[in-house]
Amino acid sequence: MPDQTSWLEGELARQLCPVSAPDALWNRIHEQRRPLRVRPERRLIAMWWVAAVALLIVAAGMFWRMGVTGDPSEEITSNDPRQIRSWVKAKSNIDIPLPDQPTLGRLVGARIIRMQQYSVAVVNYRVGGASATMLVTDRPATGESRNPGHTSPRIGNTGGMALYSWSLGPDNYTLAFSGAKEPRAACLLCHVNTPALMMFR
Amino acid sequence: MRATVLEESDKELIEACRRGDPDAFRTLFELHKDQVYSVALRYSGDAAIAQDIAQETFLKLFTRIGTFRGEADFGSWLYRLVVNSCLDQKRKTRRLMPLLDEALAILQAPDISALDEVVRAELSHHLRAVVEDLADDQRILLVLRYTQGLSYDEIAGILDTSNGTIASRLNRIHRTLERRLSRFASRKDRHHA
Numbered sequence: 337m338p339d340q341t342s343w344l345e346g347e348l349a350r351q352l353c354p355v356s357a358p359d360a361l362w363n364r365i366h367e368q369r370r371p372l373r374v375r376p377e378r379r380l381i382a383m384w385w386v387a388a389v390a391l392l393i394v395a396a397g398m399f400w401r402m403g404v405t406g407d408p409s410e411e412i413t414s415n416d417p418r419q420i421r422s423w424v425k426a427k428s429n430i431d432i433p434l435p436d437q438p439t440l441g442r443l444v445g446a447r448i449i450r451m452q453q454y455s456v457a458v459v460n461y462r463v464g465g466a467s468a469t470m471l472v473t474d475r476p477a478t479g480e481s482r483n484p485g486h487t488s489p490r491i492g493n494t495g496g497m498a499l500y501s502w503s504l505g506p507d508n509y510t511l512a513f514s515g516a517k518e519p520r521a522a523c524l525l526c527h528v529n530t531p532a533l534m535m536f537r
Numbered sequence: 538m539r540a541t542v543l544e545e546s547d548k549e550l551i552e553a554c555r556r557g558d559p560d561a562f563r564t565l566f567e568l569h570k571d572q573v574y575s576v577a578l579r580y581s582g583d584a585a586i587a588q589d590i591a592q593e594t595f596l597k598l599f600t601r602i603g604t605f606r607g608e609a610d611f612g613s614w615l616y617r618l619v620v621n622s623c624l625d626q627k628r629k630t631r632r633l634m635p636l637l638d639e640a641l642a643i644l645q646a647p648d649i650s651a652l653d654e655v656v657r658a659e660l661s662h663h664l665r666a667v668v669e670d671l672a673d674d675q676r677i678l679l680v681l682r683y684t685q686g687l688s689y690d691e692i693a694g695i696l697d698t699s700n701g702t703i704a705s706r707l708n709r710i711h712r713t714l715e716r717r718l719s720r721f722a723s724r725k726d727r728h729h730a
Contacts (some may be wrong), residue, residue, distance in 0.1 A: 352683040357574035417625045464596045520600040
């Protein structure tokens with residue numbers, strides 16, 4: 337073809353032309369729908385979750401023997417930050433400063449776990465197709481585990497889960513997030529451009 | 538998303554995002570979703586993978602907007618995010634293009650005047666497969682050039698290389714495509730003869 341170069345240019349422009357994003361894309365990012373495909377690494381995460389659940393069952397048995405209670409009635413399913421905040425405060429006196437409108441992410445619910453002398457508030461939410469769990473306890477941290485202030489977070493990673501822990505006021509926080517590709521996305525529930533998020537970079 | 542200096546309204550929008558304003562995030566998403574998705578789709582050739590890439594790109598954008606410096610070019614910065622997301626994406630599920638058996642059957646048609654049209658249609662079909670066979674860094678270059686219509690300068694800024702390197706790489710890609718298409722066209726000629 338004598339005019340192959342110009343044909344090629346035109347054909348590349350035609351075949352690679354821009355397209356419109358599907359309407360569901362924002363929901364996928366904001367409301368955290370599961371990704372359309374299951375990738376091998378996600379299967380591994382799923383396996384990790386199975387192991388984690390098994391471990392939790394064993395731990396629950398041990399906690400029960402130690403006097404820990406987890407009343408099923410102390411659970412709330414809601415995506416309203418104000419409702420969750422006031423419910424947790426009423427049940428445990430732990431005040432979690434959730435924003436009235438999350439920057440990004442959707443709350444799923446919360447529950448209270450009773451230990452012998454203190455409580456743990458567990459807040460579940462989803463962001464970017466992945467699950468996040470925030471645990472908050474009013475138990476004072478001791479020794480090396482103490483991190484005074486939100487600006488001294490600790491970061492870890494286990495089994496494909498990102499783990500953050502920090503202190504805020506009298507309470508200690510731990511955040512577990514399964515979105516290993518962009519672990520800081522878990523922080524978007526409350527933060528965008530804050531010193532706390534910067535610490536995780 | 539062309540590489541231009543930020544307008545005042547864009548700066549305000551980005552500032553609002555940095556303050557955590559959810560409405561600003563939505564607006565920024567609406568402004569750039571088609572460009573991000575287009576690059577992702579044309580790079581991957583698969584709608585599901587493209588949505589994964591776009592999702593990852595916007596999550597990166599939202600978590601890193603605090604590091605974006607206003608005097609930099611927002612368009613280039615966003616392109617870098619999407620290009621990196623594309624290149625990170627493994628090509629495990631690369632779509633297989635249909636082979637050319639159907640087209641070969643059409644070529645049995647005796648009408649010589651229609652032959653050129655058929656060959657062109659078939660070449661066009663074949664081009665898609667050839668593009669999909671290119672290396673990742675070559676394909677992303679084609680997408681930036683032909684999906685987004687970016688200049689060599691703009692692409693060089695995004696990929697952090699020189700204008701001359703981009704020109705030379707694109708030229709090499711064109712020659713590769715032409716060579717592979719020519720090979721295909723001669724096979725067709727022999728087959729038809």
